[in-house]
Amino acid sequence: MGVKRRKAGLLSMLMSRQRKSLVLLAVISLALGAAITGQAALLAKAVQRIFVEGASLSSVTTVVLGLLSVMASRSLLVYGNGMIGLNMAAAAKTEMRSRLLRGLTRSSMPVSLGGQTGGKVSVALDAVDEAEHYFSQYLPRMMEASVIPLLVLGVVFYQHMNSGLIMLVTAPFIPLFMILVGLSTRKKSEEKFDQLAAFSGTFLDSLQGLVTLKLFGRSRQQEKEIERSSLAYRDATMGILRIAFINTFALESIVMLSIGIVALELALQLVVFKTLSFYTAFLILLLVPEFYNLLKNTGTAFHGGRTSMGAIRTVEELLENTAGAGTFSITPSDQDSSERRSEDQDTVDKSRPKGEYESKTSDLGPLPPSMELENLRFRYEQSGFELHTGTAGIKIKPGQHVAIVGASGSGKTTLLHLLSGLLKPDSGTITVNGRELGELDEAAWFRHVGYITQHPYIFAGTFADNIVIGAGHYVSKEDIIKAAEAAGLGGLTEELEQSYDTVVGEGGRGLSGGEKQRLALARAFLKRPAVLLFDEPTVGLDLHTERILQRSITELSRGVTMITVAHRLYTIRQADIIFFMEKGVLVDTGTHEELLDRLPQYAEMVDVQRKGGWS
Numbered sequence: 356m357g358v359k360r361r362k363a364g365l366l367s368m369l370m371s372r373q374r375k376s377l378v379l380l381a382v383i384s385l386a387l388g389a390a391i392t393g394q395a396a397l398l399a400k401a402v403q404r405i406f407v408e409g410a411s412l413s414s415v416t417t418v419v420l421g422l423l424s425v426m427a428s429r430s431l432l433v434y435g436n437g438m439i440g441l442n443m444a445a446a447a448k449t450e451m452r453s454r455l456l457r458g459l460t461r462s463s464m465p466v467s468l469g470g471q472t473g474g475k476v477s478v479a480l481d482a483v484d485e486a487e488h489y490f491s492q493y494l495p496r497m498m499e500a501s502v503i504p505l506l507v508l509g510v511v512f513y514q515h516m517n518s519g520l521i522m523l524v525t526a527p528f529i530p531l532f533m534i535l536v537g538l539s540t541r542k543k544s545e546e547k548f549d550q551l552a553a554f555s556g557t558f559l560d561s562l563q564g565l566v567t568l569k570l571f572g573r574s575r576q577q578e579k580e581i582e583r584s585s586l587a588y589r590d591a592t593m594g595i596l597r598i599a600f601i602n603t604f605a606l607e608s609i610v611m612l613s614i615g616i617v618a619l620e621l622a623l624q625l626v627v628f629k630t631l632s633f634y635t636a637f638l639i640l641l642l643v644p645e646f647y648n649l650l651k652n653t654g655t656a657f658h659g660g661r662t663s664m665g666a667i668r669t670v671e672e673l674l675e676n677t678a679g680a681g682t683f684s685i686t687p688s689d690q691d692s693s694e695r696r697s698e699d700q701d702t703v704d705k706s707r708p709k710g711e712y713e714s715k716t717s718d719l720g721p722l723p724p725s726m727e728l729e730n731l732r733f734r735y736e737q738s739g740f741e742l743h744t745g746t747a748g749i750k751i752k753p754g755q756h757v758a759i760v761g762a763s764g765s766g767k768t769t770l771l772h773l774l775s776g777l778l779k780p781d782s783g784t785i786t787v788n789g790r791e792l793g794e795l796d797e798a799a800w801f802r803h804v805g806y807i808t809q810h811p812y813i814f815a816g817t818f819a820d821n822i823v824i825g826a827g828h829y830v831s832k833e834d835i836i837k838a839a840e841a842a843g844l845g846g847l848t849e850e851l852e853q854s855y856d857t858v859v860g861e862g863g864r865g866l867s868g869g870e871k872q873r874l875a876l877a878r879a880f881l882k883r884p885a886v887l888l889f890d891e892p893t894v895g896l897d898l899h900t901e902r903i904l905q906r907s908i909t910e911l912s913r914g915v916t917m918i919t920v921a922h923r924l925y926t927i928r929q930a931d932i933i934f935f936m937e938k939g940v941l942v943d944t945g946t947h948e949e950l951l952d953r954l955p956q957y958a959e960m961v962d963v964q965r966k967g968g969w970s
């Protein structure tokens with residue numbers, strides 16, 4: 356591509372996106388400096404003419420009109436600066452949120468599911484909001500502080516050297532103080548966000564597990580935990596506020612003292628030594644508060660800026676922890692935003708492991724596909740559970756039905772997730788029609804995969820909305836009804852008052868386990884996948900529901916490659932090939948009869964199942 360890239364932090368990346376706005380800020384700040392000095396000069400001139408020289412009001416009309424127009428321009432410039440700041444903040448927030456969302460949706464399952472949901476929500480909402488201050492306040496004030504005081508100081512020096520020297524000596528105390536305070540607030544602000552994320556996480560966990568907590572009589576303890584967590588957050592916030600108050604008090608004192616010293620010097624020169632004209636003294640007296648107020652405002656913005664930097668760092672950490680979003684590339688060219696957007700897309704894709712991007716293919720080959728797995732190894736970091744499929748290559752022919760069996764915790768679901776591509780193996784290969792699964796374009800692969808889990812997620816929305824998710828394209832109401840009926844949901848929707856428009860999921864009507872699985876089946880009927888993954892229910896469903904499920908699954912599985920985590924003897928016997936898992940190891944594969952013959956553990960498992968003691 357020929358564009359030099361370098362790794363940089365989130366903040367640098369966000370700043371590089373705002374280059375045009377920053378230049379505009381600098382120009383406006385310069386104009387604002389000119390307006391401030393111009394306003395002071397015109398006001399001093401008008402006062403000098405009217406009160407000292409006794410000129411008539413009509414003779415100073417031009418000066419007064421000039422003064423009014425400079426004042427109006429100053430207001431407009433301040434407004435412009437504010438608008439640019441707000442726009443920069445909005446753009447940065449949008450960028451951070453979309454990166455977070457992209458990072459979380461693109462990351463692998465263990466990363467997406469790791470940590471507390473509440474904590475992530477808190478980072479995505481609160482920390483991103485807190486980052487706003489950096490762009491809306493800190494940057495505009497810093498820009499003003501680096502331009503206007505120099506301009507004011509130049510004018511004062513030109514008019515009266517002594518006053519300029521006093522300002523030059525006292526001014527550095529303000530930034531010096533700001534730096535000292537800023538350093539201590541940054542750490543405090545990071546602490547505050549850690550506390551807030553922990554608090555949100557605990558709160559959401561408790562809400563989600565409220566029933567469990569009540570049943571086990573743990574709600575009191577959890578209440579205490581929430582209280583502890585919220586007090587820690589309060590303390591962290593108060594710590595920052597305390598520093599902010601001390602900061603403001605000290606800054607005010609420095610400013611008052613400095614203005615006092617300059618005023619005293621001016622009074623002595625004007626009244627006692629008579630070495631100054633009224634115009635010069637008044638002009639300087641008007642400019643001095645502007646000068647210090649600017650530095651003081653910068654101090655306040657600086658404090659907020661440090662807090663925001665802590666928040667941006669928190670967002671950055673979450674991004675770094677999600678795959679594919681940890682690298683922030685900056686292109687030093689001045690591309691326009693649309694170019695940058697496609698560039699950014701490129702960047703995210705390029706952050707995949709080297710070599711992966713170039714070889715991604717959407718061509719899956721003939722469907723249903725054949726699959727092969729060889730020497731797969733996978734380990735969960737958190738639990739240390741390891742899975743191994745053995746060195747021999749195992750083939751699944753197109754349209755074959757596989758049943759994965761084994762005791763609870765033997766790794767059946769983990770193997771299913773590996774075969775589906777939801778988990779990436781640490782080593783070994785899974786091929787689909789001879790192409791490595793990792794080399795297939797993820798979206799293209801998932802377009803042909805249907806997964807019916809034991810606990811399908813029901814989104815807050817209508818019944819129809821939840822089924823439509825399966826289609827991935829426009830479908831008519833008739834198609835939805837057909838899919839629902841094929842999944843055995845016809846009877847249920849008839850009972851519902853608003854039929855397919857009934858709100859289900861969070862905040863809506865609840866659904867039973869069997870109904871949820873049928874809803875997942877309805878999604879699959881709309882999708883008609885070429886590879887069907889099915890996690891058979893371990894809990895006993897009533898005979899009627901089980902029959903409906905069985906019938907629908909049989910219908911769906913016709914002509915597709917199907918992999919089932921199987922618990923029922925009926926399903927196991929129906930399978931073309933059985934994978935037997937034991938303590939994370941794929942011990943053997945074969946037909947029901949073959950395994951009965953050569954694998955005593957399998958024969959024992961079937962025996963227990965026959966007697967109804969194993970499921």
Ligand SMILES: Nc1ncnc2c1ncn2[C@@H]1O[C@H](COP(=O)(O)OP(=O)(O)OP(=O)(O)O)[C@@H](O)[C@H]1O
Pocket residue numbers: 465735736737738739740761762763764765766767768769770
């Ligand atoms: N996300 C995870 N992080 C860490 N360890 C995990 C995770 N998911 C599962 N495990 C562990 O991996 C092991 C195998 O789990 P898996 O769900 O694959 O077993 P299973 O055979 O499907 O069990 P069951 O029949 O009870 O559903 C278990 O010991 C489990 O604790």
